[in-house]
Amino acid sequence: xxxxxxxxxxxxxxxxxxxxxxxDSDVTFNHDTKGWFRQSPGxxxxxxxxxxxxxxxTIYAGFVKDRFTISRGNAGNTLFLQMNNLKPxxxxxxxxxxxxxxxxxxxxxxxxxxxxMQVTVTS
Numbered sequence: 001x002x003x004x005x006x007x008x009x010x011x012x013x014x015x016x017x018x019x020x021x022x023x024d025s026d027v028t029f030n031h032d033t034k035g036w037f038r039q040s041p042g043x044x045x046x047x048x049x050x051x052x053x054x055x056x057x058t059i060y061a062g063f064v065k066d067r068f069t070i071s072r073g074n075a076g077n078t079l080f081l082q083m084n085n086l087k088p089x090x091x092x093x094x095x096x097x098x099x100x101x102x103x104x105x106x107x108x109x110x111x112x113x114x115x116x117m118q119v120t121v122t123s
Contacts, residue, residue, distance in 0.1 A: 004096045009117035012086055018119060020081040022096030027077055033099045034079045035059075035070065037110065038092035038119075048094070049081060050105040059102045064090075086121045094119050 003026040008019050020036065035050025049060045049070040058070055069082040079096055097113035099105035 004098070004112060004114035006094065006096045006114045006117045009094060009119045011120045011122065014087055014121055014123050016086050016121070017082070017084045018086065020083065020094055020096075020117075020119075022079040022114060024077040024079070024096075024098075031076065033101050033105055034072070035097060035099070035105045036079075036081050036094055037097055037108070037113070038090075038094045039116075040092040043092075045108055046092075047106045047108055050099065050102050051079070052102055057102055059106050061106075083119075086119075088121045088123045090119065091121050092119060093117065 004022055004024055006022050008021045012018055031053035033050055033052050036048040037045050038048055039045045048064055049068055051058045051070050051072055067085045071080045093116040095113045095116040097110035099110050
């Protein structure tokens with residue numbers, strides 16, 4: 001059963017910003033590590049950013065560092081990804097996901113994820 005629902009994707013131009021949101025309807029996972037991964041046609045999944053459930057630790061892929069910022073809502077069941085200075089190579093379907101810890105997330109070992117939404121960046 002899908003309990004992660006993403007929103008905020010869309011079509012933008014290079015240099016623009018988008019803010020992705022994810023709501024987790026299952027409060028059981030409020031304290032789990034959550035993050036975002038993306039996938040483009042013909043490419044492997046890429047972990048983008050993640051945040052631990054406690055302590056606020058974060059991890060970012062090198063290709064988005066200093067452009068994207070991950071954050072969680074106070075209630076713990078919402079997750080955001082602020083994406084600035086978007087580039088055409090950021091075009092992908094973005095998914096919200098959970099994992100055991102930050103390292104597992106970065107290695108692609110997600111255990112739940114949402115259906116994803118399209119982000120398209122034109123040049």
